Amino acid sequence: MSSLLETRDVTVRYRQDGPAAVAGASARIDAGEALGIVGESGSGKSTFAKVLAGVLAPSGGEVQVKGRRWQEVKRRDPIRRTVQMIFQDPYGALNPWMSARETVAEVFRFWERQSRAQAVEQAEALLAEMGLSKGAMARRPGELSGGQCQRVGIARALACSPDVLIADEPTSALDVSVQAQILNILVGLRETRGLAIVLISHDLAVVRYVSENALVMYAGQVVERGPTADLLGSPWHPYTKILMDAIPGGTGDLKPVRNEIGDGHPCCFAARCPRLQADCQSLSEEAGPREGDRVAHCMHPLPERSEQIEQRAQ
């Protein structure tokens, strides 16, 4: 593994004998890449994001950042700066007692061991770049709007000079009018800083806007991966199709994720799948169509794919 950030077969169980919140998920993020992770609530996206960010140790599998295992990286190791995260709840993610300026300055003091004055100066420059006024910089989270708090969260992450920014539903809690502004900031950061972005969303339209590659998760598993345009243009996995149809204006009907892992069927989507057939019982880890970087984990992917599975099986 030699990419910026990579996981192989990551499994997470919150309880030793409990269900897997993430089950055998692999992902790879290269420098400057934007990867979307999409799936309904409960599909394991946030859990996977925390594993990628090195804040949650997986129960099984491997996570590496720049070729080093996260498990071996200590809190003050500069490699921690490489991956930073922003969260869905922009208020909750910030210290309620600290002004925007102090929140960001604190990071410069921690990593760069700067004087207070230097740290404040750098923090102000970064917050201004994120579009905050001087007045807003002096305010605490409770006195800022959701969108402003999210800008502070992004500035705090950038103060670490990361190579990857993991954004977990960064716009879900924001007014529609503010959502596009925050997404545009993320898109801009790739261009200006060459930052890689992992954008997590239940909304395929959001992922499509920011990232050229995507993973689709269901019940802790990656059921399809590939270039976002291809996934949207012609989904292979029946679940990807259902998610797509759920985009506003689509025809889909989303039911809650049912975590079927452990119920005996090898396909995590079996209980909901409109294309389920008897031979799905023989779904193996490697089964499903594959074309370059594109993979779907399905015995009966959407039309015209069945010959490919047969070819692979031979």
Ligand SMILES: Nc1ncnc2c1ncn2[C@@H]1O[C@H](COP(=O)(O)OP(=O)(O)O)[C@@H](O)[C@H]1O
């Ligand atoms: N701290 C936790 N303790 C126990 N179970 C959790 C915890 N966090 C998440 N889960 C469970 O793990 C599964 C995946 O959750 P999560 O990663 O939050 O999914 P998503 O972000 O896609 O909504 C869900 O079944 C959820 O209930």
Ligand SMILES: [Mg+2]
């Ligand atoms: Mg989540």
